[in-house]
Amino acid sequence: MSGRETDPLTRLPGLDSCAVSDALDTLGLPGATTGIGPLWPVSEPVAGRVRTVLAGPPSSSGPARHIAAEAIGAAGAGDVLVIANGGRLDVSCWGGILTVAAAHRGISGVVVDGAMRDIAECEEHGFPVFGRAVVPVSARGRIVQVAMGGPIRVAGVDVADGDLVLADRSGVVFIPAADAGRVLDLADRIVERETAMAAAVGAGRPVTDVMHDSRFPTVEEADR
Structure with a gap:
């Protein structure tokens, strides 16, 4: 992604296992x-x-x-x-x-x-x-x-x-080494989206609306 560090080993420590797990799930990867x-x-x-x-x-x-x-x-x-x-x-x-x-x-x-x-x-x-x-x-x-x-x-x-x-x-x-770039790109998007979702809940938006599946990144977004 533009403006982001491209080395997976530099990017990985800034994520957490939950975001990476979600990215793997979305991409259909074990x-x-x-x-x-x-x-x-x-x-x-x-x-x-x-x-x-x-x-x-x-x-x-x-x-x-x-x-x-x-x-x-x-x-x-x-x-x-x-x-x-x-x-x-x-x-x-x-x-x-x-x-x-x-x-x-x-x-x-x-x-x-x-x-x-x-x-x-x-x-x-x-x-x-x-x-x-x-x-x-x-x-x-x-x-x-x-x-x-x-x-x-x-x-x-x-x-x-x-x-x-x-x-x-x-x-x-x-x-998997061959999938590192797209997994980390999607994990970054997931973190950004969830940060925004947490801010919305903190501002008073109903969690039932904020947690709707449509709010989460999709594999199509990852491919883009």
């Missing part, structure tokens, strides 16, 4: 997750490029690789690690040592489709973590890193390395 949220009370949104990790049971045919250790070394500053563990709540796939390493590397945060531990250390280092649960159970001998940098599935959403992610107190949304 990306919004359910059941994954902040595991300590983070105050700022986490936005960045996805670096994928797939966790799974250890195999007797190959060496065990600790979950995310290699991925931390390969990630760049501002990236967000996203670990797929099938939503398992019985074992952790992120902890304190990984947090120290990731923070030192400049990684913005981690999203886990599963559980993690050492939450106090994450908060102490100011490192944002999003997942389904906190448990004390170690990954050692239970799950390993199966792959990294490939396609994964997180809370029913297909996620690729290089996609965008926005995680905040409302939840976690993923944006």
Whole structure:
């Protein structure tokens, strides 16, 4: 859009997951997750490029690789690690040592489709973590890193390395890299429209009128 910053990674932190979810819905795109949220009370949104990790049971045919250790070394500053563990709540796939390493590397945060531990250390280092649960159970001998940098599935959403992610107190949304521009354009319009709607309600307009479906941006507007 004219006059707006075009870099998605610059624009994304200024939005919230609800606006992005609404934009994805309007465009008929998957990306919004359910059941994954902040595991300590983070105050700022986490936005960045996805670096994928797939966790799974250890195999007797190959060496065990600790979950995310290699991925931390390969990630760049501002990236967000996203670990797929099938939503398992019985074992952790992120902890304190990984947090120290990731923070030192400049990684913005981690999203886990599963559980993690050492939450106090994450908060102490100011490192944002999003997942389904906190448990004390170690990954050692239970799950390993199966792959990294490939396609994964997180809370029913297909996620690729290089996609965008926005995680905040409302939840976690993923944006396919190829659709980033139009999703963010529409999310911006949604925020503008809802700001105007809130102002109208504050000025005394009936909420039944203001909240009518015709007041929300459409896919046709997004295409324009």
